[in-house]
Amino acid sequence: MLTWWQKRSVIALVVVLILLAGLAAGCGAGQTASQKTAGLVVKVLDVGQGDSILITAGGQVTLIDTGDIPARDKLVGYIKKEGITTIDTLILTHAHNDHIGGVAAVLSQFTVRQVYDSGQATTTATYRKYLETVQQKKIPFALLKAGDQLDVGGGASLKILSPGKPFFTEDDGKPDFNNNAIVARLTYGSFAMLLAADAEKPAEERMVKQFGPELKSAVLKVAHHGSNTSSSPDFLKAVAPEAAIITVGVNNDYHHPHPSIVKRYTDRKVNLLRTDLNGTVTISSDGKTWSIAKEKG
Numbered sequence: 001m002l003t004w005w006q007k008r009s010v011i012a013l014v015v016v017l018i019l020l021a022g023l024a025a026g027c028g029a030g031q032t033a034s035q036k037t038a039g040l041v042v043k044v045l046d047v048g049q050g051d052s053i054l055i056t057a058g059g060q061v062t063l064i065d066t067g068d069i070p071a072r073d074k075l076v077g078y079i080k081k082e083g084i085t086t087i088d089t090l091i092l093t094h095a096h097n098d099h100i101g102g103v104a105a106v107l108s109q110f111t112v113r114q115v116y117d118s119g120q121a122t123t124t125a126t127y128r129k130y131l132e133t134v135q136q137k138k139i140p141f142a143l144l145k146a147g148d149q150l151d152v153g154g155g156a157s158l159k160i161l162s163p164g165k166p167f168f169t170e171d172d173g174k175p176d177f178n179n180n181a182i183v184a185r186l187t188y189g190s191f192a193m194l195l196a197a198d199a200e201k202p203a204e205e206r207m208v209k210q211f212g213p214e215l216k217s218a219v220l221k222v223a224h225h226g227s228n229t230s231s232s233p234d235f236l237k238a239v240a241p242e243a244a245i246i247t248v249g250v251n252n253d254y255h256h257p258h259p260s261i262v263k264r265y266t267d268r269k270v271n272l273l274r275t276d277l278n279g280t281v282t283i284s285s286d287g288k289t290w291s292i293a294k295e296k297g
């Protein structure tokens with residue numbers, strides 16, 4: 001027969017064990033309990049002249065693009081600073097080096113559970129090595145196309161809007177990597193953010209025709225670093241962003257963003273941020289409201 005004090009001790013032990021089990025179950029892959037944040041956080045990382053976007057939701061981690069080769073150590077540092085050891089989903093929008101240059105470093109420094117790309121292959125050493133590493137590590141690999149949907153954790157999802165079929169080609173018949181890049185609309189509750197990769201006017205026109213009102217998003221990751229080949233008026237009208245972020249390097253050789261495109265956004269009174277001036281840009285949402293913060297400037 002247990003005494004009152006013994007019964008109290010047993011009950012206290014059971015409560016402690018239940019709490020510990022709950023904490024263990026609540027930690028997402030590659031994150032500790034202290035790192036797990038409520039809601040959706042999107043970081044448009046400052047990786048110079050290139051793209052890399054880190055999404056965390058419901059304990060899951062999604063990385064879209066990996067910047068260029070010179071920024072790979074900076075990218076790895078950003079991710080490690082977040083306390084991340086596992087990337088649940090890695091999406092490479094297209095095979096240009098300013099989007100896949102850091103992939104070797106990411107695959108070597110983190111556990112990656114799933115890889116997606118656009119299916120537009122190239123013969124560059126960076127791209128070949130990336131595919132070889134994915135095969136060697138036996139990482140699940142698949143292609144994304146318009147209409148696909150991905151669960152990225154906590155009720156957040158990505159709807160793929162591009163590439164569609166048939167694929168776009170250059171005048172010489174080679175793949176048009178920018179227009180065949182993966183464009184995705186991220187949704188969480190009533191919040192939406194459009195991630196436009198390097199889509200140019202032909203892809204934008206196709207998306208407007210195919211998806212129309214579905215493009216509407218509070219935040220836009222501006223296509224192709226603010227090039228004048230993108231951000232066409234009809235596309236911006238359909239997206240109707242309140243805020244937009246241009247991923248661009250300081251004093252870059254391409255002279256991005258183009259002044260006419262900057263004016264196009266400012267004329268629409270869009271809150272325009274740039275990674276060359278503002279550093280990493282962070283968007284947070286609870287599914288109803290959202291906020292945007294800049295690292296500097």
